[in-house]
Amino acid sequence: MTAAREMRVGQRTDPFVIESVDPARIKTVAAILQDPTPIHLDAAATRLLGMGDSISAQGALNMTWFAEAAVRFAGGRERLVSFEVRFLDHVFGGERFECTGTVTAIDPDQGRVRLELLATSGGRPVLGGTAVVRTV
Amino acid sequence: MVDHYDLVGHRFPAGTYTLPEYVCWLWSDAAQLPPAYEAHPGLAHLIASNGLGVSVKEILELMGATTDDGVMFGEFGVEYHGTLRAGATYECDAEVTDVERKRGRRAGVFDKLSFEVTIREQGCDAPVAVCRNAWIFPRGDGDA
Numbered sequence: 021m022t023a024a025r026e027m028r029v030g031q032r033t034d035p036f037v038i039e040s041v042d043p044a045r046i047k048t049v050a051a052i053l054q055d056p057t058p059i060h061l062d063a064a065a066t067r068l069l070g071m072g073d074s075i076s077a078q079g080a081l082n083m084t085w086f087a088e089a090a091v092r093f094a095g096g097r098e099r100l101v102s103f104e105v106r107f108l109d110h111v112f113g114g115e116r117f118e119c120t121g122t123v124t125a126i127d128p129d130q131g132r133v134r135l136e137l138l139a140t141s142g143g144r145p146v147l148g149g150t151a152v153v154r155t156v
Numbered sequence: 157m158v159d160h161y162d163l164v165g166h167r168f169p170a171g172t173y174t175l176p177e178y179v180c181w182l183w184s185d186a187a188q189l190p191p192a193y194e195a196h197p198g199l200a201h202l203i204a205s206n207g208l209g210v211s212v213k214e215i216l217e218l219m220g221a222t223t224d225d226g227v228m229f230g231e232f233g234v235e236y237h238g239t240l241r242a243g244a245t246y247e248c249d250a251e252v253t254d255v256e257r258k259r260g261r262r263a264g265v266f267d268k269l270s271f272e273v274t275i276r277e278q279g280c281d282a283p284v285a286v287c288r289n290a291w292i293f294p295r296g297d298g299d300a
Contacts, residue, residue: 038188048186052179053202055212057223079229080205084187084198087234091197097239100197104233104288149233 027133027155033121036089041077041141043113049081059110066112074113082111086139086147089119093135094153101132105149115142121151131156160219160255160267168250168271169209172278175199177242195240201232203240204273204287207248219255219269219293230268231290238277238284245278253288257295267293 043063050060058065059076066072083105091097111117119139126133131154139147177193179202185191187198205212213223221227254270273287 042188045186045188048182052182052186053205079232080198080201081187083201083232084183084189084196087196087198088187088189097194097197100236102233102235104231106231107229149231 027123027126029123029126031123033089033093033123033135033137036085036092036119038085038117041111041113041115041117043075046075046077046081046113049078053078053080063113071110072112074115077111077113079107082107082117082139082147085117086119086137086149087151089121089137089139090135090151090153093121094133094155099154101152101154103137103149103151105137105147107146108148109141109144109146111141111146117141117146119147124150159257160269163218163252163255163269166218166252168252170247170249171207171209172245172247173203173206174245175203175240175242180242193242195242197234197236197240199240200234200236200275200285200287203246203275203285204248204250204289207246207275208250208273209248215269215291219267219291221293226294228292228294229289230292231288233288235286236284237282237286240284241277246284247276247278249274249276263292263294265295267295269293 063075086105087103091100121135121137124134124136133153135151180195181191181193250273252271256268259265268290270290274283275285276283
């Protein structure tokens with residue numbers, strides 16, 4: 021990763037992309053979380069609620085992708101200092117998920133960079149928030 | 157409409173959670189990331205949820221809600237003071253930090269329950285992570 025001193029406010033991160041959110045893996049997450057919510061398991065439940073024909077990913081999965089976008093920019097999991105995410109909409113199986121960020125503040129003395137991140141899924145905004153990463 | 161503001165300061169029973177290596181692997185695989193036996197930072201949520209000492213259903217009951225009420229994640233944040241480790245046992249302390257009544261364009265009237273979970277590796281005083289959660293409880297046509 022580039023050192024904080026060599027970065028600039030407004031710099032864009034590389035997009036973090038899941039080309040197609042896998043419904044089978046959403047079900048694995050439901051098992052790990054012991055989350056029985058039907059919209060994470062059964063497309064009949066999302067259809068019944070008028071939410072479409074695919075199951076919805078859990079917030080915990082979505083925010084893992086959000087964190088991963090910051091981790092990849094930082095160059096390692098241990099460099100993630102903090103993140104805050106707002107859940108704006110559902111992420112559905114089969115959709116393309118993309119998270120991109122912009123550098124909004126740089127502290128070269130502390131070697132920390134603040135990012136504003138926005139994620140879309142199926143073209144809709146689904147997550148928004150910030151992350152702070154260490155660059156050294 | 158019941159005002160749940162008196163929950164501010166309420167402490168959850170808290171508990172411990174051991175993060176199994178296989179769960180770390182499964183989590184990475186399920187997230188469509190390169191599978192790894194190391195703990196992804198996103199697993200702070202799983203540790204906090206399991207170490208809270210209460211079930212989701214019990215949190216809903218605290219707010220006078222059920223699984224049919226459309227309760228949603230509103231916000232989530234983590235401050236990391238260390239690195240999460242596969243196989244480690246974590247102790248969690250959790251407290252309600254705020255309850256607000258709001259009105260949103262899409263959600264209508266809702267209550268926002270905020271609570272904070274401090275995660276410490278067993279036997280350590282310093283936290284490894286602090287998680288801030290905000291859950292949204294739709295209240296139909298309640299007073300904003």
